[in-house]
Ligand SMILES: Nc1ncnc2c1ncn2[C@@H]1O[C@H](COP(=O)(O)OP(=O)(O)O)[C@@H](O)[C@H]1O
């Protein structure tokens with residue numbers, strides 16, 4: 001296999017007493033989308049800032065397209081685009097004014113900077129707002145402008161740090177479409193997110209991080225497979241919740257979580273559970289179930305398991 | 315090959331861009347950032363008008379309000395005495411203007427975008443200070459117009475007049491680097507905005523509006539060594555305006571031109587490297 005285009009090995013970073021990263025490893029093959037998934041404070045932004053040459057690691061190293069992010073920062077900068085949670089554009093300028101300015105700062109000629117600005121505005125649906133001041137843009141429009149600003153030089157690797165946090169579903173869908181288009185053209189994307197469905201939809205591979213370390217990697221399907229199937233039980237009588245929970249706990253060794261006012265859900269610890277056996281146990285305890293079902297876990301459940309109970313995984 | 319493709323290729327094949335390239339980039343990127351300020355002004359003409367009307371209001375306010383009560387040491391028209399002080403005050407405002415703009419860029423992520431781009435490293439602070447110089451010149455021009463209207467004028471001919479304005483520009487440029495550094499240090503636009511009034515004493519604690527002779531000893535010492543005082547004193551001397559001290563005065567006021575130049579050099583020597591280090595620092 002070809003060398004990964006983004007490679008991080010053993011990244012450490014502390015801020016005073018906070019260890020933001022403790023030996024983070026990442027590897028992203030060219031042309032794929034890597035979803036970096038983690039709760040708030042997991043170290044996602046810190047990792048992206050190091051990869052984008054904005055911050056130096058205390059230990060470990062990282063390479064983009066083979067270039068070291070510390071020693072060959074200029075080479076790295078020529079190959080990356082960065083768009084973040086906050087729209088890093090000049091609010092006082094128009095959308096077009098921003099793109100032209102940043103185009104010039106990428107050392108395009110005036111003519112080319114203007115042409116590229118128009119091309120991007122047209123393609124990403126901002127032409128109508130091109131001559132309005134960014135202050136008047138909606139959150140989604142700002143984020144889109146921020147995104148296309150980072151595309152001016154056609155980066156090989158695009159870093160997106162929580163690109164849809166705080167956006168309405170429609171704007172989120174528009175950002176997703178844009179990302180898919182870029183990937184179809186061969187751009188490699190490293191995307192951090194707190195939203196599981198975002199990673200599920202966009203990412204080829206996911207790295208789940210918590211407390212500055214990768215706690216699991218794999219495709220969305222592989223991750224779902226790691227925690228076994230899920231059992232959902234709906235009771236006929238909500239009063240039976242407590243005894244039903246006791247039965248499920250005895251069977252699986254974990255406390256089930258409530259779903260609605262009359263349902264229970266629990267992860268099955270791998271293998272030998274048969275639906276029939278579970279129903280029999282409930283029956284024996286005198287509990288009437290309206291519905292008992294086995295299903296694949298959602299990525300949310302995987303995520304909660306991985307980030308809550310890290311000791312089981314590590 | 316399209317131009318875009320060429321630029322992409324140039325950026326990514328030159329392992330270390332040559333010295334010449336870097337210098338040219340510093341210059342052109344700086345110009346682009348100056349253009350950015352002009353673009354902002356075009357978008358917000360209200361801000362421009364405020365910026366321009368403000369000096370004129372000050373001339374009228376200070377000139378007629380204070381002028382009615384304060385006697386000029388050694389005699390003479392108060393408005394003639396006042397104008398060099400107002401020029402110095404406007405010059406000093408570079409610190410606050412550049413500080414708030416730099417802090418806004420740093421807190422909104424614009425600075426990070428600059429730093430993640432293959433730009434000349436010095437371009438951002440140079441662009442910002444260069445842009446301030448441009449707005450500063452505009453403000454000075456308005457101030458001159460307002461001054462002429464209320465009866466102020468330079469009396470000593472072209473060369474000294476030009477020297478006086480040159481000193482203002484030199485000191486303004488040096489002060490704007492203080493603004494860059496403070497803005498990068500606070501990194502937060504709200505904090506920076508809140509800090510603006512803290513700079514007021516720097517202009518008031520000077521000979522700009524009243525002579526320093528009447529101040530208590532320690533205050534007078536600070537006022538005498540304030541660069542604002544030196545700039546005011548040098549303008550009074552070079553314009554031939556009243557208020558040039560006679561007799562025993564502190565060294566900086568006896569040699570105001572040298573003091574302004576020394577202050578400018580000292581500020582640049584200290585704050586240019588500090589600012590550049592703060593800009594490049596990648597600890598965060
Ligand atoms: N500049 C900083 N100064 C101090 N602590 C920081 C700084 N940046 C991040 N941290 C801390 O490092 C940890 C990881 O932060 P971050 O990378 O922003 O997480 P995420 O982006 O996953 O939410 C958090 O505990 C955060 O408080």
Ligand SMILES: [Mg+2]
Pocket residue numbers: 044045046161162
């Ligand atoms: Mg973050």
